[in-house]
Amino acid sequence: MMRSLGIVAALGVVVAGIVAFGLAPREVTQGNVQRIMYVHVPAIGVAYLAFILVFVASITYLWTRAPEADHIAHAATEVGVLFLGVNIATGAIWGKPTWGTWWTWDARLTSAAILFVVFVGYLLVRRMTDDHERGARFAAVVGIVGALNIPLVHFSVYWWRALHQPPTFLKPGPAAASASIGWSLLVCFAGLALLGAYFVTKRYAVLRAHQQASA
Amino acid sequence: MRFVRRTWAVVRKDVLIERRTKETVNAVVFFSVLLLFVFEFTLGADRERLAAVLPGLLWLAVLLAALLGLGRTFVLERENDCWEALLLTPGDKGAVYVGKLAGNGLLMALVETIVLLLFTLFLNVDVAGALPGLLLVLALGTVGIAAVGTLFGAMTAHVRARELLFPVLLLPALVPVLLAIVRSTEALLAGESLGTVDHWLKLLVAADVIYVVAGLLTFDVLLEG
Amino acid sequence: MSADHWGFVVAAYGVAILALGGYWRRLVHLERSLKTPMLRATRRRSLTR
Numbered sequence: 117m118m119r120s121l122g123i124v125a126a127l128g129v130v131v132a133g134i135v136a137f138g139l140a141p142r143e144v145t146q147g148n149v150q151r152i153m154y155v156h157v158p159a160i161g162v163a164y165l166a167f168i169l170v171f172v173a174s175i176t177y178l179w180t181r182a183p184e185a186d187h188i189a190h191a192a193t194e195v196g197v198l199f200l201g202v203n204i205a206t207g208a209i210w211g212k213p214t215w216g217t218w219w220t221w222d223a224r225l226t227s228a229a230i231l232f233v234v235f236v237g238y239l240l241v242r243r244m245t246d247d248h249e250r251g252a253r254f255a256a257v258v259g260i261v262g263a264l265n266i267p268l269v270h271f272s273v274y275w276w277r278a279l280h281q282p283p284t285f286l287k288p289g290p291a292a293a294s295a296s297i298g299w300s301l302l303v304c305f306a307g308l309a310l311l312g313a314y315f316v317t318k319r320y321a322v323l324r325a326h327q328q329a330s331a
Numbered sequence: 332m333r334f335v336r337r338t339w340a341v342v343r344k345d346v347l348i349e350r351r352t353k354e355t356v357n358a359v360v361f362f363s364v365l366l367l368f369v370f371e372f373t374l375g376a377d378r379e380r381l382a383a384v385l386p387g388l389l390w391l392a393v394l395l396a397a398l399l400g401l402g403r404t405f406v407l408e409r410e411n412d413c414w415e416a417l418l419l420t421p422g423d424k425g426a427v428y429v430g431k432l433a434g435n436g437l438l439m440a441l442v443e444t445i446v447l448l449l450f451t452l453f454l455n456v457d458v459a460g461a462l463p464g465l466l467l468v469l470a471l472g473t474v475g476i477a478a479v480g481t482l483f484g485a486m487t488a489h490v491r492a493r494e495l496l497f498p499v500l501l502l503p504a505l506v507p508v509l510l511a512i513v514r515s516t517e518a519l520l521a522g523e524s525l526g527t528v529d530h531w532l533k534l535l536v537a538a539d540v541i542y543v544v545a546g547l548l549t550f551d552v553l554l555e556g
Numbered sequence: 557m558s559a560d561h562w563g564f565v566v567a568a569y570g571v572a573i574l575a576l577g578g579y580w581r582r583l584v585h586l587e588r589s590l591k592t593p594m595l596r597a598t599r600r601r602s603l604t605r
Binding site: 178230231233234237240241244245246250253254256257258260261262264265268269271272273275276 | 479482486490491492496499500502503504506507510511514530531534537538541542545549552553555
Binding site: 147148149151152155156159194195198201202205206209210212213311315318319321322325326329 | 560561562564565567568569571572575576579580583586587590
């Protein structure tokens with residue numbers, strides 16, 4: 117079952133690649149560098165889905181203490197951090213030619229960076245707690261607080277930036293909402309989401325197998 | 332009412348310990364004075380620039396001092412088996428959480444007062460006009476910082492690399508609160524009315540509610556053996 | 557007509573492929589080490605942390 121998911125995910129990624137480079141139109145204002153968006157934006161979408169899963173799984177774990185819930189939370193955090201990292205890196209690479217600088221403290225990049233540190237903290241807590249079960253409990257709390265914080269981070273960072281955005285500030289987004297760009301984005305998101313789901317499933321399986329082996 | 336009594340017992344204990352040892356307060360006050368010197372040395376020459384970054388500096392001082400104090404809030408329990416005693420508290424540990432939160436809040440209030448005084452005296456900040464609004468922002472911000480700080484403080488008290496893990500967990504979690512209080516302080520010190528920072532205040536209230544509720548619900552879990 | 561900056565496009569997708577591919581390879585390695593007794597020593601630290 118996992119194998120078929122893997123195959124579907126691989127197909128999804130291939131289709132996404134074809135759409136991003138072949139079918140999506142060349143954007144008017146930015147040119148082809150805008151194609152980076154087809155990996156940059158879906159990546160954060162997948163990361164958000166992953167963190168929502170972390171939230172639910174963490175609450176479930178604290179409620180039921182079922183190790184499966186902990187494994188899901190752990191796997192989802194790793195995948196979330198991975199895709200978030202991809203989002204940040206591709207965002208910086210996109211920003212260099214369009215804004216002239218690798219990093220600007222704009223709302224989206226800043227929010228993503230903060231979230232990245234929060235959920236890396238989750239992984240650190242696991243790593244640095246000697247007792248495994250305790251680490252799982254602590255991490256669940258970090259996951260819950262971290263996920264609850266996401267909307268707060270968004271609003272605060274957006275408001276913080278909104279007052280200080282220079283009027284000539286260019287955002288690396290498409291000039292106008294074009295239908296074909298929208299569809300391409302959706303396809304790429306689906307492809308990356310399938311990959312993310314495959315990763316979470318596989319990571320979960322590994323965690324579960326290890327737990328059963330040492331039980 | 333047992334909840335209130337237990338909470339009060341925790342607060343009283345911590346305040347008494349602090350009054351007798353003065354450990355944390357001394358460290359925090361000393362640290363704040365040091366920061367004052369650093370700010371003056373690095374930014375003092377350009378008075379205008381100093382005035383512009385003052386709200387941020389104010390809260391930086393409070394935050395760093397808070398990190399010192401909050402990080403130790405549960406470490407002192409490790410001596411004399413106090414931690415075990417805490418774990419054996421019958422029933423809901425929520426009272427311990429609120430008690431610790433209140434104690435930390437008091438500590439932070441003390442730090443804020445000291446920092447504000449020092450800044451007013453030595454860096455020439457005019458606080459008078461903005462004071463009522465400032466106090467509200469301070470109060471709301473303090474609750475938020477104390478709520479998360481107490482939760483993560485309990486978590487990291489027994490972790491190997493506590494000095495590293497505590498700030499790594501706390502600071503990103505506090506970014507919304509920090510942004511809110513710095514921006515509000517900035518506006519208020521510039522003479523704006525409380526109404527202009529309305530959205531920040533709402534965010535602070537929302538954050539406080541979320542953090543305290545999350546803390547109350549998950550604190551038991553952290554204290555399990 | 558704005559420049560296309562294909563170099564940056566390649567760099568961005570390259571980073572993504574490296575990161576995602578690297579994670580996939582790690583998963584495969586972990587899975588394999590579960591089945592091979594010899595690799596159990598390296599496995600223990602990475603799996604649960």
